[in-house]
Amino acid sequence: MTPAATAAGTRDLPHPARDDIRLEDVLHALSDPVRLRIVRDLAADSDALFSCSHFDLPVTKSTTTHHFRVLRESGVIRQTYRGTAKMNGLRRDDLDVLFPGLLDALLAAAARQAARVGTG
Amino acid sequence: MTPAATAAGTRDLPHPARDDIRLEDVLHALSDPVRLRIVRDLAADSDALFSCSHFDLPVTKSTTTHHFRVLRESGVIRQTYRGTAKMNGLRRDDLDVLFPGLLDALLAAAARQAARVGTG
DNA sequence: CGGCTCGTACGATAGCCCTCGTAGTACGGC
């Protein structure tokens, strides 16, 4: 009902401000295998936005919603409605300002482990 | 009672092998403020080994033991007995081989946040 | 309008985790 939300069915979702993003929350969000995989997939095509249903995760839809919310509330991803779909994208810009090099190091570490163990 | 442990009171503690260290476990270990602080303190004097009681943590001794064990079992620190004291050191060598640049990025991120928020 | 798909909300359950207190073990010094 907010005047800003009147435009083209764009419901807003609560995101933490950049300065409210805490490192512990980011690390906790990424310490779950399902969420780490989501972030890796999002980073693969960094510019593209994927809907929640685009991912093939070994959990139900309810749990998927939960994981995406954890990622959003920790400041790792940005979610915007596009019609009935919810598009997800990394908050790479904000994370790079707050913690330069961290995201790349994390993604590289995840990729390295996936190649080593075969979990990706 | 093992023959190897007979030498000079060196009780052994179970550490994960380098190839058994999992990124998710490392991130989970570091997602706790107390443990993140321990790691930051250990990294400050990277060569030195500190006993558990060296740290001034806002938790009891039992909880401190618990946190050090989580850090050890996740592969972040190495613990060795030295008489009655237990010396702690970062496993920087192993972590750098597994995840190059990750530890430095994490420490830099933690330092940056501490400077920003004043939690350090 | 009717139905379809996408995602949410709510409740429930089970497991994990942080915290602590108390009791106990290992080592060093007197």
Add this chain to the structure above:
DNA sequence: GCCGTACTACGAGGGCTATCGTACGAGCCG
């Protein structure tokens, strides 16, 4: 040998979390 120090083990409690099922709202298409 005895005591103090450093740390551990065990058990308990309280809270968070991951997971699910079911029921529901929001937008699109015919």
